[in-house]
Amino acid sequence: MVSKAIHGKFVNPFPEDKHRKQGDARMTESKGGDGTVGKALDVLDLIASFNRPVRFAELQGKSPFPKATLYRLIQTLTHQNMLAQDPDTGAYSPGIRLVRLAHAAWQQSSLAPIARPHIDDLSRQAGQTIHLAQLDGGQVLYVDKRNAREPVDMFSQAGKVGPGYCTGVGKAMLAFLTETELEAVLARQSFHRFTPSTLTTKDALWTEFEEIRASGYAFDREEHEAGIICIAAPILSNGGRVIGGLSITGTLLKTTLAELESFAPLLLQTAQKIAEDAESWRFPGQQTANR
């Protein structure tokens, strides 16, 4: 495949010069990004997306890079322990070095440590499942979770990703992005119809965003998973920038939208507290919607 057209050394959508001048700020390309490092990270993402060990040939099929290049990138990543290779099958999976790096990331760049006491409280008071999320490349990244009852089930949940356009936290966060950011994010949504209730058009979303901005919170009306509903609020910095999202989730078997809505004041109040703490802790904040 990939004949002459794409295999250019540096996949640049805009045939500018080799030297990217300051010019157009961050025209962040989602993928195929900057230099060799960007390519390597793409490969990492690709491998991670399989959620199981993958062999070289399979990767080659899904990757735009020519065989030799892909091979070298993988070699490098493996040497760096960013990938682990099964000695028997030769299959690759994300490496443990990532776990170490993520520890630092979670502690420093996520809202989780700051929000912890607050979501503990919220969980106790609402008696429901709580999700704390942030935006990452247009997707919802869950950074913490409280199960109503059971002991925490952390790492297996933190790091999970979900769609931005059909989850409560997703919509709550998107609704408060700037128009530019939103445009960028929407362009990256798949608009897959998960359930009959899923909103699959920009227009439908846009309308809903207005309601969300008006009320301050969003609902997930079984849009991602049948029987699962939630109420969610954005966590906004002083400057009005979206730094995260918070939600209370339940199943239609045990609760109703009306009941969840009764938690709205508590939810908003918690989101507010988290925002304040984040501010005073000089939280890095950098929560741009693009990648």
Added chain:
Amino acid sequence: MVSKAIHGKFVNPFPEDKHRKQGDARMTESKGGDGTVGKALDVLDLIASFNRPVRFAELQGKSPFPKATLYRLIQTLTHQNMLAQDPDTGAYSPGIRLVRLAHAAWQQSSLAPIARPHIDDLSRQAGQTIHLAQLDGGQVLYVDKRNAREPVDMFSQAGKVGPGYCTGVGKAMLAFLTETELEAVLARQSFHRFTPSTLTTKDALWTEFEEIRASGYAFDREEHEAGIICIAAPILSNGGRVIGGLSITGTLLKTTLAELESFAPLLLQTAQKIAEDAESWRFPGQQTANR
């Protein structure tokens, strides 16, 4: 020059450590890097090692790379969301994209998911703190933990690193490496004396390794932290390869080495069970000692 060509596609057995750090901090983390990707990852590691947001100037002081190069690397990483930059202070910290990647890594390349039920059992039976670790670049990387009583405290613990030469799990794992692997690992240890009991010479360690191999388990006799002791065992694959380590930890206030030793059979049995499960789940295993 700083970046001398390694170019060999296949890493030379012992890559000379070219990036010599001046006024090296405590992190024994500097490993050579292949190509630009390696350098970028070095920078990531460096930033992560600060455990707080760092500004450019500070990084420049600790990094072997010239200003412009460092700058570009950081730019790229930030672009890729591997780093987050505080919009106000301009300080950098590890980015959330890492959290997402780590989720995949933790699930696929760590022993944690497989070992979970077993360490739950062990924790219940021993009523002590349990650590599950793996080797990462000569250091001990904790991938899971059970606190005797309190609910799990996951992400805040998983991803943590510790020295290999003066922790129970560390010694248990090192003792069962091949001589070549061990040599490589020992070369990367700092041999910092944490407490009066810390073993600070290769010889002392070597002797201890023999005992560990004989008994099958290792002790930490306050070598890393005063008052903290533990008993640890390696988790070995069928082929005898070290795939992880497991430990039972206590404080001298509440327990003794003798009491911990009484758990030895249980500990070894658990390690064995985990190994079996790992094997049958075709665990990637790739647990080479070098980076």
Added chain:
DNA sequence: TTTGTTGTTTCACTATTTGAAACTTAATCT
């Protein structure tokens, strides 16, 4: 204002990366 510190860009030079193709296993078929 000047000075100093920190962060950003330039630009000539070149070393690293590139990728088609050749090659070496490892598996599968006849």
Added chain:
DNA sequence: AGATTAAGTTTCAAATAGTGAAACAACAAA
């Protein structure tokens, strides 16, 4: 067994992407 196909690895000339001294901008302090 030998022949055939697929998977993975290495080569090598070409050129892109990376380098880093130094100039530059932005901003704070003197």
